[in-house]
Amino acid sequence: MTKPDQNHLDNLKSIAGAGGWSDDPDVLAPHLVEWRDLYQGKTPLLLLPDSSEKVAALVKYCHDNRLPLVPQGGNTGLVGGGLPDDSGNEILISLKRLNKVRLRDPLNQTITVEAGVILADLQAMAEEMDLYFPLSLASEGTCQVGGNISSNAGGVGVLKYGNMRDLVLGLEVVLPDGQLWDGLTGLRKDNTGYDLKQLFIGSEGTLGIVTAATLKLYPRPLNTQTALLAIPSPQAAIELLTLARKMSGDLVTAFEIIPRIGLDFLVRHMDATDPMETAYDWHILMECSSSLDRLHLDLENLFQQIMETAMEQELVLDGVIASSEQQRDNLWALRENLSEVQKFEGGSIKHDISVPVSKIPEFLEKATAAVEQAIPGIRPVPFGHIGDGNIHFNLTQPEGADKAAYLDRWEEVNKIVHDIVHGLDGSISAEHGIGRLKVEELTRYKSPLALDLMRKLKKTLDPANILNPGRIVQND
Ligand SMILES: Cc1cc2nc3c(=O)[nH]c(=O)nc-3n(C[C@H](O)[C@H](O)[C@H](O)COP(=O)(O)OP(=O)(O)OC[C@H]3O[C@@H](n4cnc5c(N)ncnc54)[C@H](O)[C@@H]3O)c2cc1C
Structure with missing residues (x-):
């Protein structure tokens, strides 16, 4: 790998064009630290391309000159994958200006967007189409579709809708040698050989740079019930889940555990109120939802029946059911602030x-x-x-x-x-x-054969090892 010199940097700036790069320390600063402060990165140049073709040209230049390149989305990843290391040699490429909608197809229930679209904006776009994009994470106001795909994001809706992998139908990807692969498709069935998009989903920017995606949309939930439930033990939690899925006709969309100590931290540091009168050891935040409206489905009654049965079976000790959007938001805030609040301790x-x-x-x-x-x-x-x-x-x-x-x-x-x-x-x-x-x-827990396959894959797609080098697997 080569250390970029001034000539390389000038050439990259010229390819990126006006507005397509920065080396201003103030602009760079937020791109070089991450949420948990575990890493401090350094880079000679931030690239900010606004089209897939520009991304391709920049990657090709880096490939031909053996320059290491790190793709970054919203920079909310928690494992240091999207930050340049502290050598000062890695060039950073942010996808944030690639943020257009390419195609809305409500009858196919899909949307095609560029990688830099922020997840919360995508959710809003789906809603404007009277549809729903179900990926939901506490970082949704900042993380981007390309980052979600590259990290195969999960979040609170996985139970019903799956991970990001389950929501992607097609991808457009710039390969490590600068070729642009158009794998955008809205097909739900396509058995024409290997499913290439799967290689890039969850590959954390080591095999290609995602520039656009065609994503599945769903009918909008119109009927939601949310409760915080006190449970006697984690064993009761998983039995409650089985019961609730069965009794609701599989309408459980979120099922999150919150321990006593977490609630105590929230009360101590975030002015939160414990919704229960008694202090219990374990809680479940449970949500059921359906696209059938209240006229066609009495979800409130169904939810109540689940609670009653669970109490009879001693799987639930106590509970608070949200009776308004505000109460629902308050219950979700308890869950969403659990990570943040630990910092104070x-x-x-x-x-x-x-x-x-x-x-x-x-x-x-x-x-x-x-x-x-x-x-x-x-x-x-x-x-x-x-x-x-x-x-x-x-x-x-x-x-x-x-x-x-x-x-x-x-x-x-x-x-x-x-x-x-x-x-x-x-x-x-x-x-x-x-x-x-x-x-x-990873080397401790993955089998040698699985690691070998991963390294071979990396070597095949990125023989020059320019894209996110050293992330996921070391290639010697
Ligand atoms: C408060 C908080 C809550 C979170 N909750 C969850 C959660 O519930 N579930 C969950 O799964 N994650 C969660 N995360 C982690 C994070 O938000 C997700 O991993 C998210 O998908 C990362 O998206 P991003 O755009 O910020 O990606 P980044 O952090 O910018 O990048 C993540 C990885 O993807 C690569 N990458 C980014 N964009 C591209 C691209 N276009 N092409 C190729 N590679 C790319 C980067 O190089 C890096 O390796 C949370 C993070 C925070 C801070």
Whole structure:
């Protein structure tokens, strides 16, 4: 790989054209740090192309001159994948100016947009078409479609609608040598050989730069019921999920777990109110929704029946059902602020794991006991998408502990937790990907054959190793 010199930078600026680049430190600054402050990047140049052809020309130049290039969307990824490293050699390419709608096709229930469209804007566009785009994450006001695709984002709607992978029908991608692959299609059935788009979804910008996508849309939910439910245990949570899916005709769209300590943090630091009168250990935020309106489906009554049955079976101890949009927003705010609020309690060692839903109680029991034994006083805050088996197993430092000394034990604690996850047939990265953060760990838990296939894929598509080098797999 080559270190870009002034001549390279001038040539790239000239290809990008006016408004298509910046080296102003103030413009660069927000692109070089990430949400958790785990990384500080450095770059000689930020490229800001406004068309796929420009992206292709810039990538071709980098390929021909062996210059490392890092694609960035909304920069909300949590594993350091979309930031240049601190060598100062990696050029950054932001897709944010590629933000047009290419095609609205309401009868095919699809929309084709460019990679830089912000997720919340896409949701709004779908709504204008009287349709629905179901991907929903707390970062939706900032993250972009290209980033969502490249990280195969999950979020709170996976239970019903799947991950981003399940929402993509076609892609347009600039390959690492600068060729532009037009794989945009609105087909739901197409068995003409390998499904090439799947290679790029979840590949974190290591195999190509996504420039546009054709995405599935759904009928808009017109009828929603949301409740915060106190439950006796995680085992009760998964039994409640089975019951609610069955009784509702599979209308459960969100099923999120919130522990006592998380609610305590929210009350302490964010002026939140615990909606229950009694302090319970575990809570589920459950939502059911349907595109049938209230005239055609009495979801309120159905939801009530589920609650009553669950209480009879002692799967639910108490509950608050939202009776207005405001109350619903308040309940969701509890869930959405859970990550943020942990910052006020000192250092937090994070895990983004998944296991089969049936194994969640065993995971929580084993992992909690193991980390408590390793660090007495450690405060586990396990929360998140229990409905699809994904727990954010975040571990807040013991009260009064030294933050830096605690965070120094990050890898040791990760190994304890991830060994348990692996033993339960789980994944060490359910949503956020590998990026730079988990490259080493991936080699510990993936089979040598799987790693070999990944490296071969990378070498085949990007033999010069210019695109996001060192992310996901090291190529020697
Ligand atoms: C508060 C908060 C909550 C979150 N909640 C969730 C959640 O519930 N579920 C979830 O899955 N994630 C979640 N995330 C993580 C993050 O928001 C998602 O991974 C999101 O999809 C990243 O999109 P982005 O546009 O910010 O991508 P970036 O962070 O910019 O990039 C992510 C990766 O994709 C690559 N990339 C970006 N754009 C492109 C492109 N056009 N072509 C090729 N490669 C590209 C980058 O190089 C990088 O490797 C959360 C993050 C925050 C801060």
